[in-house]
Amino acid sequence: xxxxxxxxxxxxxxxxxxxxxxxxxxxxxxxxxxxxxxxxxxxxxxxxxxxxxxxxxxxxxxxxxxxxxxxxxxxxxxxxxxxxxxxxxxxxxxxxxxxxxxxxxxxxxxxxxxxxxxxxxxxxxxxxxxxxxxxxxxxxxxxxxxxxxxxxxxxxxxxxxxxxxxxxxxxxxxxxxxxxxxxxxxxxxxxxxxxxxxxxxxxxxxxxxxxxxxxxxxxxxxxxxxxxxxxxxxxxxxxxxxxxxxxxxxxxxxxxxxxxxxxxxxxxxxxxxxxxxxxxxxxxxxxxxxxxxxxxxxxxxxxxxxxxxxxxxxxxxxxxxxxxxxxxxxxx
Numbered sequence: 430x431x432x433x434x435x436x437x438x439x440x441x442x443x444x445x446x447x448x449x450x451x452x453x454x455x456x457x458x459x460x461x462x463x464x465x466x467x468x469x470x471x472x473x474x475x476x477x478x479x480x481x482x483x484x485x486x487x488x489x490x491x492x493x494x495x496x497x498x499x500x501x502x503x504x505x506x507x508x509x510x511x512x513x514x515x516x517x518x519x520x521x522x523x524x525x526x527x528x529x530x531x532x533x534x535x536x537x538x539x540x541x542x543x544x545x546x547x548x549x550x551x552x553x554x555x556x557x558x559x560x561x562x563x564x565x566x567x568x569x570x571x572x573x574x575x576x577x578x579x580x581x582x583x584x585x586x587x588x589x590x591x592x593x594x595x596x597x598x599x600x601x602x603x604x605x606x607x608x609x610x611x612x613x614x615x616x617x618x619x620x621x622x623x624x625x626x627x628x629x630x631x632x633x634x635x636x637x638x639x640x641x642x643x644x645x646x647x648x649x650x651x652x653x654x655x656x657x658x659x660x661x662x663x664x665x666x667x668x669x670x671x672x673x674x675x676x677x678x679x680x681x682x683x684x685x686x687x688x689x690x691x692x693x694x695x696x697x698x699x700x701x702x703x704x705x706x707x708x709x710x711x712x713x714x715x716x717x718x719x720x721x722x723x724x725x726x727x728x729x730x731x732x733x734x735x736x737x738x739x740x741x742x743x744x745x746x747x748x749x750x751x752x753x754x755x756x757x758x759x760x761x
Contacts, residue, residue, distance in 0.1 A: 463613040511566040524570040538541035552668040554704035558692040559719040561590040564667040570627040582630040589632035591667040603633025652683040671704040692722040
C-alpha cells in the first residue's frame, strides 16, 4: 500500500465501491460551528459572464493599483472562514496546525529541502470540496503572522471565486491580463487590502487560451519573480480542480508546496488517486481534510485534518521515514 493510499484511507471519504467510510451528512460543508456553506462559490452567471459585485465595483484602475480594497471581513466570518474577528475559533486553530508545516518548509526546517517553498497551490480533485474556502482561510491565517506577507493569487480564471469573495471588482485587471498584454506588469495588478499583510492578484479577464498562457515563457518569468522578489512573501494560488481543468497541472510545475483539499464524506478514493497522478512524482503534497466531522467523544477534534506525503507512488527524493507522518490530525 502506497503512502498516499494510507493517507486516503486515514482521511476517510468514499471508497472505490462508492460507499463512505464516515457517516453521510450532505448538508455538512464544514465541521466548524461558524461555517455555513463553503462550497466553491461560483463567480459566473448563466451567460458565462462574471457576476457583478455590489462592493468595490466602482473602483477605477488607478484606485485598484494605488488604493486599498476593503475585503468584506464580516461576510467571510459569517461563512465560517478564518478572520481577525475570531482568531481563536475552532477553524482558526485548525488552520494554525495546517499552516505550520508550510511555514517550516519555507524556513528550511522541514523534512526535505524544497525549492520555491513560498509558492503554495491549493487545489482539489473536483468542484465543491471547499477549495476556495480553504485557500482564503489559509491566506488569512498566514497573514496573521507578524513576519509574513501573503499574496493571494486567484488562478481559477474560469470562476474567480476567491477574488469575488474578497470583494475584487469583476472587471479588475489580473493574472490573465499580465500574461496576455506585455504592457501590463505584475505590479500593475497587485491589490492592497484593508488586511495589512494581505495582497491580492485577481484572476483578470476570462480567456479561452488560459492554459497556454499559464504555460508560456511569460508565466515562467512571473513565477520566478514571485518566488524570489520577497523572501518573506507567501504566494498562495487558488487553483482550479485538477480533474476539471488542465490549468491546475500546469500551475503545479511552478509550485514548491501543494495543499490538496479532500472532502471527507464526498471525494472518492479513486478521484483522489487520479488527481494526484496529474501532479507528478516530485511534488510535495499536503492533504487537507475538509468537512471532517469529529466524533462527539473526540475532545480535541477539529473540522480539518492535515498530513504530508510525496505526491503519488514512488518518489525520486527519499526521506528518512517516508511511511511516517503521512496521515494528519484527522481522527478515525
